[in-house]
Amino acid sequence: MYFKPRIFVSSTLDMPDLRTKIDLLFKSVGAEPLVYEIVMTPSYQKEVYLDYMKIADFAIFILDHKYGKITEKGISGTHEEFNLANSLNIPFHIYINKVDKIKDNEHRKFIEENIFKKNYSFHYYSSQKQLINKIKETIFIISNEIYLSNLEKIELDYFYIIRKSFIHDYNKSLEFIKIIDAIHNRYNNNELIKFDIISQLFWLFNVSYEEKELFVDRNFRNLYDDLYNTSKNFLKIHSSYTVTDRKYTSNKLKLFDIDYEFIKLEPFYDDPKWEDIEKQLNNLLDELFNYFDIFKNAVFVMKQEFDLKEYI
Numbered sequence: 264m265y266f267k268p269r270i271f272v273s274s275t276l277d278m279p280d281l282r283t284k285i286d287l288l289f290k291s292v293g294a295e296p297l298v299y300e301i302v303m304t305p306s307y308q309k310e311v312y313l314d315y316m317k318i319a320d321f322a323i324f325i326l327d328h329k330y331g332k333i334t335e336k337g338i339s340g341t342h343e344e345f346n347l348a349n350s351l352n353i354p355f356h357i358y359i360n361k362v363d364k365i366k367d368n369e370h371r372k373f374i375e376e377n378i379f380k381k382n383y384s385f386h387y388y389s390s391q392k393q394l395i396n397k398i399k400e401t402i403f404i405i406s407n408e409i410y411l412s413n414l415e416k417i418e419l420d421y422f423y424i425i426r427k428s429f430i431h432d433y434n435k436s437l438e439f440i441k442i443i444d445a446i447h448n449r450y451n452n453n454e455l456i457k458f459d460i461i462s463q464l465f466w467l468f469n470v471s472y473e474e475k476e477l478f479v480d481r482n483f484r485n486l487y488d489d490l491y492n493t494s495k496n497f498l499k500i501h502s503s504y505t506v507t508d509r510k511y512t513s514n515k516l517k518l519f520d521i522d523y524e525f526i527k528l529e530p531f532y533d534d535p536k537w538e539d540i541e542k543q544l545n546n547l548l549d550e551l552f553n554y555f556d557i558f559k560n561a562v563f564v565m566k567q568e569f570d571l572k573e574y575i
Contacts, residue, residue, distance in 0.1 A: 268295065268320040268406070270289050270320065271319035272285050272298045272323050273322060273344045273345070281325070281394070285298070285395070288399065316351065320412070321409050322356075323355065323398070324345060324355055326341070326357065326360065328366065342373050356398075357378060358385065358398075360389070386401075429565075431479055432478045433562065433565075435483075439468060440562065443464070443552075443555055446460060447555070452544075452549070455548060456501070456530065456548070458527055459505075461494075461548070462497075462502065482565065497547040504531050504536075506529050
């Protein structure tokens, strides 16, 4: 069952065509529009629209030149709905008709004091067509604001979040440790320089790290920092002084039911700097595996400490 956002549409009731178009627009994208004449009685029946506003995930306020019918509170229905949305912390968008001159003093006062002076953002529109297009253009923004608003309302247990983030990062670390361990135990540095498997794997891990997808917890990210920086130096030099073997020789290495295919490389043996470059690459690999051992040991220590905490 998918989430169907409820969108409250507020405007004066003398726009039946426009309100119907908005109703159809939101229905077409899977939302449930709450429009008076379609799902409820007129706004002056307070108990009805109060209930509907309370269940709304988002509100649309359309303001033209009219203030609207006065409720028992002495303000218009739209004004009362606006106050209600604010009190309930319901996210909303405001659309103001730019063409119509506001002659109604109460309406002008409402817009100036409640929107302009409070620095609420709003959209101008000059025709129904332009208004519909503007709403269409903001559908994604509306859905994002609904998502963020609902997320803020969820009260998750603090220790539950800690457990989930640690388990996620620990499992990611284990996957990384097992793969690098298997390669390190099987190949020496000279062999690794002549193949692209280290470059392939660290490139993948580093992209995830840069996109903040590898680890959630800052402690894990800090542990990976030295590996990230050293591997980047290795990748830069390694790619600059090696090319794919002319025969395009490839080998396969099975790691935990995954077949990794890696390409044999041909170093620039003729380059007068190659001997120094090879030493530099060997040193970087030693440094990389040294940081890897530090990372691995630290992860296991963190796991032991984590298991001892009361909230596990």
